[in-house]
Amino acid sequence: MSVTNNVYSNPSQLLQRNEALFEGKNILVAGNIDDNYPLHLQSLANSSTFCFSDYRYFSALNDRLSESTRLFTDNYQGTEDKNKKFNLLLIFVPKAKQEVQYLLANLTPHLEQGAAIILVGEKKVGIKSAGSLLKPYANNVNIIDSARHCSLLYCELAQQVAPFKQSDWVKNYTVTVNDTALQICSLPGVFSHGELDKGTELLLQNLPKNLKGKVLDFGCGAGVIGCYIKSCFPDSEIDMVDINAYALASAKLTLTKNKLNANVFASNVFSNIEKVYNTLISNPPFHSGKKTNYVAAETFINQSPSHLTKQGTLLIVANKFLRYEPLLTTAYSSLNTHQQNNKFKLLMCINK
Template identity: 40%
Template sequence: MDPRSEVLLRQAKLFDGPVLLAGLPADGLLGELPEAQGWSWLQHEQLALEARYPGRCQFGTQVPAQAFVGAVLFLPKSRELTDYLLAALAARLPAGTLWLVGEKRAGIERAAKQLEPYGRPRKLDSARHCQLWQVTVAQVPAAPDLEALARRYPVATANGELQVVSLPGVFSHGRLDVGSRLLLEHLDGLPQGEVLDFGCGAGVLGAALQRRYPASRLHLLDVDAFAVASSRLTLAANALPGSVQAGRGIADAPHELAAIVSNPPFHQGVHTDYQATEQLLREAARHLRPGGELRLVANSFLRYAPLIEQHLGPCRVLAERDGFRVYSARRG
């Protein structure tokens, strides 16, 4: 059981009735709170919960439509995403109760101040290196417009400027990260056909690929609903075609791909997690056609080359700068 869930269960009577658990972990909490419903924006966690508790956890960027008398927000990593989620939940809870739970190392005490626009927050519990806060919603906000919260910024590429649209919670929100910048400079010579931007984030790599290789068919895949929405907005802002989908990881990607391009994620909330990237390296060959290429950027300290060579083939380093490397390997 996740320690945040354990803290909630110490106060289980508070969560009797139709309570919404927003951003809940994929553990047994729903089984302990039989009237609660879940809402997740991470596809792998939502699918795990749906398999265990059918019909009790929804996926997406918007608060589920069903009625609830209170809501618990499991603190996400992003402050901007926390602001959006608290406002979206509070808008549905006039005179209702809103709880915030999170780990101390994730900044729960600081984040608790984000409850202040809605009422007077108070700390209910502190255990398992976590805290639980509560506010009764006295000041009800208007439901936030997610798209209005987007940050838009230009990115220069070899094939012209792109407009990137980034939503709260998306990796490198509102700016181009160093790794993606390096990879954007090394997109030449890719095989054309079906091309995947894996872990697409705000869609900057996918948009650049479609601009450079207009005859290719672009796919974008991410586990995060906010990233999927961002990528769709980025493609629309640049009048570019492409198929954007949520997925658990490389297992949900198309097959017979000409190329997989990625600045793969390695964080899950405040935790470091390389599982999705390592699975990509192990399984990429199954999704590439013969001669298809995997090209990715990663921190230089990560020893990805041996894993790539073990599962795909000879690995080349195309570039190295600012603590990042661009790797390339083709399926034999």
């Protein structure tokens, strides 16, 4: 992932053809921001506020968006001046339909009546059908441009919108593994939203019996793994990290719901981590949007030995088709396929 050059994503290239829309506007921007086009957007607008949900892009652009308000947030609260409203909302459409609905509900209360609402995204994330999501807010929705397998949808806010309550969007469900039950809280866009992932289930069913000390749950999602470990091994010290703002908020809600304590914070792999752990544990992410992206998992594996104690354990679960074994055998002298089924494998390494 790089945001150091001006190679824009396809949606941003479509926006370049329509930059007159942003000139002189007070803009609010959110969604799947995945390049450095915000740096150009801030030069077009009268004022700009960027709501990042991906910590990688927030941390890469935060210092450079000096003329803008920039936030890493799961729930935009508005400006200090509650009477100040935006006259343009731009959403880079993420892959989860519910996340688009969530963003519209969260952000439209901060728009003035008649404000422009623009959705931009690729066909493969469903931009063509996203127009239906705008119907509660507008009388007419138009596709005003299409190129590079992307479309730009435009409408104007014509309806009164209700105040946003995040609690209305939390999906609560129960996970039971080995007779331990947890209440999970999940916001839209979070991995395995509303259900227990089968790979995670295999991992939890086969945790080491002597798990103790400092534990890192990498790519924590809604907090299933970290909360289960804390519940089963109450003396363990758990850190839970993710790059996704909705995941981190969900993990905190899950901890609260189950009356458990852990440290939850954003980190781009080990970027904000200085500790050394007894156990590193993960169902590592391998998707970025609709794309298969192994960078985070590869970085995690390659850098993991320096964050493990001697005789510390790395435990990851993965789809069988993912070839992590060559990376693991390079980083560790011992690799054990701890458990597997027809779809997933549980890989364990000891830091000698």
